[in-house]
Amino acid sequence: MDQWVQDNIQFVIRMRDRALATVIEEYPVPEGSNITRDAKVCVGSSFRSMEHSVRLVEFYDEQERTYRIFTSVWDKTAEEIAQIYKNRWLIELYFKWLKQHLRLKKLHSHKPQAIWNQLFLALITALLVEHIRHSTQTAKTNWQVLRILREYLYRSWRSFRTELDRKPSRSSPGRRPGSGPKALSVRTMVGIIKPSKFKE
Numbered sequence: 001m002d003q004w005v006q007d008n009i010q011f012v013i014r015m016r017d018r019a020l021a022t023v024i025e026e027y028p029v030p031e032g033s034n035i036t037r038d039a040k041v042c043v044g045s046s047f048r049s050m051e052h053s054v055r056l057v058e059f060y061d062e063q064e065r066t067y068r069i070f071t072s073v074w075d076k077t078a079e080e081i082a083q084i085y086k087n088r089w090l091i092e093l094y095f096k097w098l099k100q101h102l103r104l105k106k107l108h109s110h111k112p113q114a115i116w117n118q119l120f121l122a123l124i125t126a127l128l129v130e131h132i133r134h135s136t137q138t139a140k141t142n143w144q145v146l147r148i149l150r151e152y153l154y155r156s157w158r159s160f161r162t163e164l165d166r167k168p169s170r171s172s173p174g175r176r177p178g179s180g181p182k183a184l185s186v187r188t189m190v191g192i193i194k195p196s197k198f199k200e
Contacts, residue, residue, distance in 0.1 A: 001043065005052040005072050012071045012084050019068070020045050024053055029078065034059045036066070038078040043070065057081045098122050101143055138164055 004011055015021075021041040029035050037058035043050045057069045059082040069085050076084070098104050102122040107115060129146050132138075138145065145164065152160040 001054060001070065001072075002050045002052055005050075005054065010071075010073050012069060012073065012081060014085065015043075015068050015070050017068065019043065021056055021070075022049070023056075027078075033079060034061070035078040035082065036060065041070075055081075061086075094126075097142070098126060101146060102126065132164075136161070136164060140164065 001011070001013075021043050023039045023041050025040040027038040027040070029038055035057065037056060039056045040053050041056040042053050055071045055074060057071065057078045058066060059069070059078070060066045067082070067085065069081060071081055073081060073084075102125055104118070104122055108118060109115065125146075126142075129142050129149065132149070133140065133142060133145050140148075148160065148163050152163060
């Protein structure tokens with residue numbers, strides 16, 4: 001982290017509970033919030049510690065789990081730092097969607113510029129789909145909009161809107177539990193086989 005601070009790289013990372021941190025200065029914590037500590041600390045032990053100080057934000061979530069966050073961001077409130085860390089899951093889900101639907105699993109080239117180009121094209125496509133979905137107020141998901149966009153890429157905008165606004169032709173709510181065909185009752189008979197009276 002020392003190198004990150006020296007290079008002015010902003011980061012928000014979670015540290016283990018056993019990570020040592022010496023408090024340099026405590027900051028006031030707002031009352032009624034889930035923030036338990038906001039402080040300027042020096043990470044490490046007396047044997048080996050960081051040269052630069054960082055910020056420590058401790059908070060708990062809805063399940064009463066405690067988080068220790070080290071960050072180099074000083075111009076945000078402690079609540080904003082906690083929210084930034086919580087939003088990491090949304091970012092992971094977003095990149096998962098990009099990989100699944102925009103074919104980012106396979107790189108067309110291993111050159112840095114080609115990788116950046118492929119990533120930028122995927123982001124532009126995702127933002128375009130999001131813009132279309134919001135501007136048209138469609139109830140379809142991003143994946144459905146993307147699928148229709150691929151099919152109508154070389155057609156007119158009117159035909160694309162017609163397909164986008166088309167309601168599902170299936171009005172049935174679907175197969176309900178227990179609505180399938182009833183199982184046929186099969187009767188079985190049990191008999192006793194007697195030995196034959198005729199000798200072979």
